[in-house]
Amino acid sequence: MKLKYVLSAMAVLVFMMLAGCQGETEKTSGTKSKEGGTATIQFWHSLGGKNGEFMDQLIKRFNDSQDEVKVVGTFQGAYDETSTKLQQSISASTGPDVTMLERSYVQQFAESEVLEDMTPYLKESGLKKGDFTKGLMGHSTFNDKLVSLPLNRSTPILHVNKTILDEKGLKVPTTWDELNEVANALVVKEGDKVTRYGLTMPYDTWYPIAMISQSKGTYFNKDKTSIGFEKNDVGVKVFQYLKDMQKTGALYYPPAQDSGNIVNQMFAAGKVPLMFQSTGVIGDISQNTDFEYVTAFLPKNKIHATPTGGGNVAMLAGSENKEAAWKFIDFMMEDPKGLQQFIVETGYLPFTEKMVNSKEIQDLWAKEPNKKTAYDQLKYAVDNNKSVVWPETMHEFFSAIEAIMYDDEEIEPTLNQFKGEVERILSES
């Protein structure tokens, strides 16, 4: 009979809790409107861990700096999850006022006309598009509208364990040929087992796209009807290059799940002296390793080239507090306590001339030259995967990479199949 008492006690509890929730509705439903001259705006972002804490501090600095606008920042999962949440919340009109958006998703949202054109706001603040670093504005405009601005931006660079290279008397590679040579020379084997690899990179489309661009190919062709890396077998050569290195142990291609963390750990532990990876990891690596650590441009093939990545910030067209929302964005862009400080703390890329010339960033670069590499490399930035259908084709590209790198499928037929899928997606869009 005891069960009955437990059950009835729990039932009472539940109803009390539900009543409690009801109370909460009333309390929070007023947040979107203005209360006593203060506008509260919602800001969604995808930053967890330390970077998330730095973002929280930025928001706090803004909230403390004035009392007209209050920003509530919320972590909404990784980039993909944030974009899914946005799609769903916009259709239910529960979206935020300002959001972080992974740069490659910007076009998709802009096409649905849910992002506000920030041109007039920009003018009001006395900012010009030209104030922003050109290499990072590739995804910011859509049909002449300014739909997003850079936020936490990064590029892939080459991370080098110079201590090991010096031991072997090797130089930091600057071309593909050198990279191949150095990576192979670094391999250490015990019997058949490789105990030290040469080069590694996370399982991502970013790095193959970089290498395709370095070989003068593009992800999409000019007319956006197909892929742009089949001429002169660019794609085949890129993957053949990787495959050859993988076979000798010169390339360690990590498992798909959590590949970024895996390669970072391998690099930090000295198991792989060369790594293609985002600029975002510099801070962590330099703090937690004791070998000589340097960064360099991605090695060039025919030309130097790098894609860009990371998040942009956008204002939602459905926001009821656009002036307040812009106030926050403007603070992030222009105030030295805004993104400039966030960038110093995190290692992401400064994106306005003002930031680059600021004392804080210059001091940082003088102290940690590793953090300057990515900025210098920006002059080779290309964004040849900019398209409304990029996220859709991205999944197909991932499948192709998987088939080649993990399952040893023939390169050419796999890429042809991928090409077919891309053409189908492009023709339907």
Add this chain to the structure above:
Amino acid sequence: MISTSLQTFQETLSVPPTLIPSSPQWINFVEAMTSGPFATYAKNSIIITLSIIVIQFLVMIPAAYAFAKYEFFGKNVLFALVLIAFMMPGQVTFIPIYLMMADWGLIKTLIPQILPFMSNAFGIFLLRQYFMQIPEEIIEAARLDNASEFKIMWKIMTPMAKPALATIALFSFVSHWNDYFWPLVMTDSNEVRPLTLGIAMLKQSEGISNWHIIMAGNVVLVIPILIVYLLCSKQIVKAFVYSGIK
């Protein structure tokens, strides 16, 4: 997991991994728990899972009893509907439910995380099978003693089905306590989020993740499950052992 939760950051990076931390870092737990509003997350997790289990019991027991012991018009069709609900994955229904909840203005409350799980099709199914095995004679004897149907259900049937109820409660608890997808989709603010989302937030988007902190968070997340499992385990064994005999 427990080992990693007590390591230093450098130790988590070492290859091959160390099994026993050189000096246990209890501070990791403090850091994990202070990196966000964890008291709120924990409170929400408890409210959500307990409410779900209680409401499910209130709905499930009468439903299973009716399906097991009564004959009524449309019984088979209704039961088929229950089975269909059982097979429906949550990913199919989340958009209509989200839109409905947003329409009702409930997104900033805990209700969207509780209401859709009011009934538990698997539970109804399992409990019905269990009730069906209870001999009709017991119920008839109770009826002869003038017991109301309500009383029969709560005082006779329910206690006899305790092992099944414990099993269902455990399954329900684990799946809702660990749920990441549904709360992520249904909530926009930290005030109404459960622990799973709080712990996901510990992970770095770029850079090296602080595995020691993440694992400390995960240990905290898993402990209640272990406790509930230990509490239920005897009943669960009974459920499987006796179910064939009756």
